[in-house]
Amino acid sequence: MRKILIIGATSAIAEASARVWANRGAALYLVGRDPARVAAIAADLRIRGAAIVAHEAQDLNDFAAHEAMLDRAALALGGFDIVLIAHGRLEDQRACEESVDLAMQEIRINALSVVAVCTRIAPRLSAQGGGTLAVLSSIAGDRGRRSNYVYGSAKALVSAYLSGLRQRLHSSGVQVLTIKPGPVDTPMTAALRKGPLWASPQSVAAGIVRGIERRRDVIYLPGFWRPIMWIVRGIPEGLFKRIRL
């Protein structure tokens, strides 16, 4: 029975992943902001076959509360095989350009809260001598683009942080997985116009579960984003600044 902590458990991508694990009889600890919605997801996962589902409501912007939350989760599960971090938000880029406050909030929830909680998770996994830390970054972090660079720069911070953490935890047998989805059709992107390159939360979840099983380091979901982002990263800055992306 796998022991899995999910932070940001009300995210559509996290929920779809949790269903795969519930189906296999995992023990789950769910952390999300909205108490009614976390409780509803917990009830659903129990019916779908999870062995144990415990949950709590927590605003992840409250960094000081992270330690006690992790203590409760560790106690409930008896350690962690997998920690999935999936919370996040996507503000309108224009609005972030006009409001320092909004831009800071965007960085705080998408980047700083992730660093805060990972900093506390890392020694726990390393002391266990194994386990997986899987974190939702994004292809948006691979290169700042005018259409979403505030969000993107927060994700870039997460990706860089995880790359260093991976080196640090490698010798203790901990897998650090950076997950970089392309656009996914979830509540976060409800306001955006969808196109053919969009993925479903179910297919992204399947990729996450697979990436963990295969002990991968960095995954792009769907996989075609890897070559695309390789090209996007390769465009010289002098040219890049002239194109609309």
Added chain:
Amino acid sequence: MARGQPRLVCSWGNVARGTHSVYRLSSRFEDFPSLPAHTSILPFGNGRSYGDSCLNVGGALLDMRSMDRFIHFDAQRGTLRCEAGVQLGEILRIVAPAGWLPCVLPGTQYVTVGGAIANDVHGKNHHRDGSFGCHVTQFELLRSNGERLLCSPQTNSDALAATIGGLGLTGVITWAELQLTRVAGPWMAVESVRCRDLGELLALTSASSQSHAYTVAWVDCAARRKRLGRGILQRANPADDGGAARPAASRRWLAVPFTPPVSMLNPAMTRVFNALHYTRHSAPMRSIQHYQQFFFPLDGIRHWNRLYGPRGFYQYQCAVPRDGAGDSIRRLLEATAASGEGSSLAVLKFFGERPSPGLLSFPRPGVTLALDFPNRGARLERLFARLDAIVAEAGGRLYPAKDARMPASLFRAGYPQWQTFSRFVDARCSSSFWQRVMADA
């Protein structure tokens, strides 16, 4: 702020289609979406309705498929509460291993609970257990004004009667509670019996209604004169002996990967197919089948509707009252055979006495006949007009879930409670079907 996604949506028959602005509800805690002024909306289940009753062309659709959480399953009492976007196949995966099945299952498992309620669907056991709505113990209805009504036979029973079979027009069902039925295991003892003509088919179906929980008859539509109405009756009861080695659950093993340029199911082919199918069953055949195979034989082929080509297909499903049913069915089959249109699939079932709870529920005591036809334009519509006349004369009705063309007059004659119903229609809800049958009402 969520926005509607412009999308081309078509229903199962591929004849009704059009651009919609698609919104989504992802959980029962969300509010009714706020819409631009003068835009109407229709809840959308899994699009397994054949015609335009699940579409609202030019308006908005509210996609319910990601609102699909289980809420409570009582494995002792067999009650299940879930959000309305959960599909029946998902329910089966959870409840069947615990020894329960939904009381009523239509011919495909890819329908949502909300869709099953809004069409008050029926199964092969209507003669015994009534329609889907008979086993819905309560549900929540979310109206566009934000009101949430808990509906049960005890509370808001008028809204309950309007919403069961209410074609999505009374608001959004957010969650529902179902009473399930006990089964000893996943197996069905199935028997197929060949009948030489309509008289024999109806007599045997009627007799089997007493002895068997499930009955359904396949009719050879190409047969005429003395053989008119010949077919194969399939009847079944749950098999209660476990233990023995059984065939595995059927899996989806075939798919129609794309729509061929023309229909693969033309009249000549269906004539041959029908004759072969009839001949194959010369002696009664008994078998033990997994419930998947028994309830959902068509689900074995993914996207089978594509076989009808880009012009799509129609299903004509009517119900005629018990008195005089034999005569009406005979006339319907005669008209079909005489037209040379070649129905590719014809299915006949008995509807029992148990009253359907909805004001617009389709099932009523009598006989129902469903005929599939590739879309061949005006010629087919001429046949439909003849069939309509027979149904109207018999005091029967057509099934909105399957319909893309019935005249408004036939709808109003078949559903005399439509005026009572229309008082419950939500101010922001509409559908292509509703606009069609309410034109100049």
